[in-house]
Amino acid sequence: MIDKFVAIADAFEGVADGSTILIGGFGASGEPTQLIDALVEQGAKDLTMVANGAGAGGDFGISRLIEHKRVRKVICSFPGRKALVFAEQHKAGEVELEIVPQGTIAERIRAGGAGIPAFYTATSAGTLLGEGKPTEVFDGVTYVLERAIKADLALIEAWNGDRWGNLTYRSTGRNFNPIMAMAAELTVVQVQHKVELGDLDPETIITPGVFVNRMVHIPHGNPPKF
Amino acid sequence: MIDKFVAIADAFEGVADGSTILIGGFGASGEPTQLIDALVEQGAKDLTMVANGAGAGGDFGISRLIEHKRVRKVICSFPGRKALVFAEQHKAGEVELEIVPQGTIAERIRAGGAGIPAFYTATSAGTLLGEGKPTEVFDGVTYVLERAIKADLALIEAWNGDRWGNLTYRSTGRNFNPIMAMAAELTVVQVQHKVELGDLDPETIITPGVFVNRMVHIPHGNPPKF
């Protein structure tokens, strides 16, 4: 019987130092905050973290992971004004930063999950962020070649989940979570509600269980106010 | 007030000879059969048709469009053994054929809708279908460059639709329909059920109305038995 639910203490068993990790969420909405705490507990370091931002401040979530100096490099679109811990470490040269346009980071992650190693986009062509990347002209327009992002680990927040790993999300808590779930060797999910297999309508499942490896039932309630 | 519902007689107003058209469906499931009839009626010819197959036989759907000699070129993954009219016209040199692997045709259409002009895939590398296409090696694996498919017109079948064009599909009737809806200048949909705006749960809409231009309410029932 497939049962992907594990205890939170076992959620990150085997995660190695130096891993590339994806963290879902946009702002505090859909951020797998309790999983991040567990990853801090597990101790993996020298991480390359791919997320939309670099922390919403406070001592939770991405900010906490960075505060505990587990992150060597941040790949994100918008570090965020409240990402003070990150800003400090970045200024001190302790954390590298790669800024990627938000749509490009989303598409690179989706490509990683979909077996597309690289694709062209007009985004960033002729700008600082496109510098040094191969370009190609199609139908008179210049496009930049972007590489897929594949990760060792993804941390996902979802609303409902069954033991096969089928997931639904809540409102804008969806954001990067479904595409990140596709793009990692090990996808770990925290779900608000553990539901029975068959409770989710096959037509409304957003992430099929095939993308999910481990699940933790954490009825943690609402994201913190920001 | 946005109301995309039109009479079937007006569904293809302005469609020009020589258009590239996408037709949803896989087998008879999710094929916009009544729309195809209306397109035959409208009269556009010299069409380049992109679909999974080249007709399921009988005098309906894609087979009918081809029988009426409206199609100059077929781009598909699997013409199908029942596509006798197509086979005849292809043998006589009246219809061109471009065979594309099913996953590649799906991804090319999605790319067309997503503003990605081209992408790399391992599919068809080192095979007849990859011949003549640019290749690139990433991490030791050879990939083929595939171009996006963008169309003038898409014919879509859906289960529920509201006046903004928000859509849901039924079971495997979903297939190519949601990605084709994204990739055309003019997307025309036949829906089984016309529902009120707000009847569809925002979290379970598969195709948001932004991709849809015209809708026709055709409660045509089940696909024909095959």
Next chain:
Amino acid sequence: MTDKLLFENVKPRSRVEIAKRVAQDVTAGWCINLGIGIPTMIADYVPASAEVIFHSENGILGMGTAPSEADQDPWLINAGKQYASLVTGAAIIHHADSFAIARGGHLDLCVLGAYQVSQNGDLANWAIDGGESAPAVGGAMDLAVGAKRVWLLMTHLSKAGVAKLTENCSYPLTAAGCVKRIYTDYAVIDVTENGFEAIELVDGMTIEQLQRIVDAPIRMA
């Protein structure tokens, strides 16, 4: 904008007034993304009856007005990370689909702010010099290259009094040649093949006065 008038007898539009002016040019039924900050205000001046569909790049199609405090839902925020609401007919999508909409040309309009805009429509709105310790681009580049129309809502002069409409942008570009129209405190200006063309001046303003605060040739359309 300073309290002192830059030109005698010419009252510049306030940000709210510019937002209202943009709203007048919005066509009913359009799908629109409003950039974070001032552009967001435009939504307040588009009548609900127009059924404009607002896109927020974090996954909303059909965003409504800001909710009252009682109605704030921490699961429902916009791209500026403010509390949001959904209108009847809204849809929720994930980030890759949301940017497929932006990049794929499905937005009828995107309204952004700007640090600089050049006479050929180059836009600079994400970084001052590229040397910031941590610049933040967000979705600006994808929106700028993808939307059918990019309009700007901006003041003519920076806080330091420097013209933002220029021959060439000195700040790092967001996207090249993307801007179609500019709504400012003094005028509405089209970016044409022949450079800047004003299509409307505020009351009392002359094209000669406008030229004094534009660092490139500008003429009436």
Next chain:
Amino acid sequence: MTDKLLFENVKPRSRVEIAKRVAQDVTAGWCINLGIGIPTMIADYVPASAEVIFHSENGILGMGTAPSEADQDPWLINAGKQYASLVTGAAIIHHADSFAIARGGHLDLCVLGAYQVSQNGDLANWAIDGGESAPAVGGAMDLAVGAKRVWLLMTHLSKAGVAKLTENCSYPLTAAGCVKRIYTDYAVIDVTENGFEAIELVDGMTIEQLQRIVDAPIRMA
């Protein structure tokens, strides 16, 4: 397969028996795509308790057994365009997502038929000579390059009596170097860095006999 025995005292496996043999090697919980035709039969021999998740490339994850005529739903078909069913826990997806699963390495196994397979794992199963008036590839190429494991279910000899396991494929390739294991009427064969290695022969069969129907060197593992 002819009625006459090819080798005295060696009874080749029927297609059903090969399908059963493949089913024995399937690991519980795997996500599996079974190619159109004979491979589909494997599903009948995997116990439901194994909770193997069958993928059909037209958009099903969690396909069940063929429905009785009374339960046939024209909206629910598989990649072979036969009526299908869903198991508890199934999900419906669109074509791009379905092939993201195939191409993206999310299938633990894909079982296909073959016209030819070479000693380095090249697969030919979609066209005889590339000169057909209308060849049909379907999803075979995407599945072959994307699945974590590609196994074949096939007979050793073509209807014309020609060996299908060869040094080099003469038919157009589906994908290069993708095949890991071959289940045939006479043996189970791994494709290794050193070519074909039989890991199991049917009762009474010898490796020398097997070599006579394989057009490339083969040895016991």
